[in-house]
Amino acid sequence: MAVEANEEELLERLIDAIRAVPHARAHLTHRQMPLDQRRRIDGIVEAEIGGRAIELIVEAKRDAFPRDVRETVYQLRNYLAHYSSGPTEVIPFFVARAISPGARELLRHEEIGFYDLGGTLYIPAKHAFVHIDRPAPRKKSKSFDSIFxxxxxxxxxxxxxxxxxxxxxxxxxxxxxxxxxxxxxxxxxxxxxxxxxxxxxxxxxxxxxxxxxxxxxxxxxxxxNQKARGIERFYVTSADVNDLMHKLDRACDEADAAYAVTGEAAAQVYAPYLSTISQVRCRIIPGPRRDDALDRLRARPVSEGWNLALVETNARGDVTVGERIDDVGFAPALQVYLDLLQGSGRAKEMAAHLRSERLEH
Structure with a gap:
């Protein structure tokens, strides 16, 4: 019964969304309409947009990822093959509480209309194309994003x-x-x-x-779409970036503090791009061991003229070593890419170069 109530709510919200489009009308004509002994259409919606009638064959689900949508595409195509409506344009349509970005892309490619509770509405009618693109509902957006x-x-x-x-x-x-x-x-x-x-x-x-x-x-x-992680800036006496990275390695080893160099310095090692790098960004496991490593480095907090920046980390899992190169631990190339995307200056250029050189092969 709960699923039916959810489907009913989705269909009602779809009707409201279509009616909010200028010069549009819509009403639900059938619920759970049987095609044969095995197949039922969740809903049939008759609508009018810009003075032209259309009919939506609607399949309703709770949430949707690409794999779920592929199954629904097959169902809707099957419904369409067995459904007769005369001269009125019939559009296969999908509604869900939330539809992931990948699922939306797939539905657009298949020319199937869709709607979710975030307010996104897509109607690929021949005479009146409607596309209102909005984020997924906040709670479901968090669910989609939790994998990252x-x-x-x-x-x-x-x-x-x-x-x-x-x-x-x-x-x-x-x-x-x-x-x-x-x-x-x-x-x-x-x-x-x-x-x-x-x-x-x-x-x-x-x-x-x-x-x-x-x-x-x-x-x-x-x-x-995320707020950039905070960073703490320090100055450490060193001859150059390579010298600083080796001092960092020794200090973290002596303090038993897990660390991983990231950002521009790591990208320059994985996929050289700039002629020189003057600063090092790294992740160090938070806590007393990190403080011990900074003491061993004689790192001085500064607001300008820094050459060492610590990226905000919340737990041991935020520090992962991908490779050790020349006795220095570097974050995985993918992590470096993601950190660069939140950087400034030429960081995004380096991110694009790193992606093409290391991540797309």
């Missing part, structure tokens, strides 16, 4: 860094030091977004990243 945060983000970093391998939940949980439940949930979400391909089933099921560019695009879009 915390332990799930660490799992995604690992999957990306090992994108040519078939990965099991057990391997990921052990390597990333997360629970099997977190690894499994993250992989399932990636599967619903169609970023990974699968092989096997049950305990022996493995997955491999098949859409690295879509993952990069989605993560970059998420980062672009």
């Amino acid at each position: 945060q915390g332990q799930k983000a660490r799992v995604m970093l690992y999957v990306f860094e090992n994108r040519r391998d078939w990965l099991s939940v057990k391997r990921i949980a052990e390597e990333v030091e997360v629970s099997a439940a977190t690894a499994s949930e993250t992989l399932s979400e990636m599967e619903r977004r169609e970023w990974v391909e699968t092989e096997g089933a049950g305990p022996v099921k493995t997955r491999r990243l098949r859409e690295p560019e879509r993952l990069l695009d989605a993560w970059a879009h998420y980062v672009a």
Whole structure:
């Protein structure tokens, strides 16, 4: 009964959204309309936009990722093949409480209309194209974005860094030091977004990243809409950036503080772009060990003239070493890319270069 109530609410909100379009009318003519003994259409909406009649064949779901939408596309095409409406233009239509960005892209590509409770409305009619694009509802937006945060983000970093391998939940949980439940949930979400391909089933099921560019695009879009992480600026006496990075490595080793160089200095090592780099950004595990490392470096807090910046970190999981190069620990190339996207100056240029040189291969 709860699902039916949700579908009814979605259909009512869809009607209201269409009626809010200038020179438009709409009303629900059928609910749960049977096509045959096995198939039912969730709703039929008769509408008029700009003086021309259209009919919407509506399928309703709670939420939608690309994999869910593909199943619905097949259903709607099947409904359309068995539905007769005369001369009126018929548009297959999808409604959900929230529709992910990837699912919206897929629906537009398939020329299927859609609506969600955030207020997004897309009607690809031949005579009157309607597209109101709004973010997903706030609560659902947080749900869509949670994969880019915390332990799930660490799992995604690992999957990306090992994108040519078939990965099991057990391997990921052990390597990333997360629970099997977190690894499994993250992989399932990636599967619903169609970023990974699968092989096997049950305990022996493995997955491999098949859409690295879509993952990069989605993560970059998420980062672009987030407040930049805070940084603390310091000055450390050193001959140059390489000398500073080696001093940082020694100080963190002596303080037993996990660290990873990121930003421009790391990008310059992974994919050289600028002639010179004069500053080092890094992540260090928060707490007394970090303070001990800074004391060993004799790092002096400054507002100008800094050469060492510590990126805000909240937990051990915010510090991941991708590679050790010339006795210095660097964040994974993907993490460096994301950090650069929140930088200033030529950081975004370096991000684009790093992506083309290291992440898209």
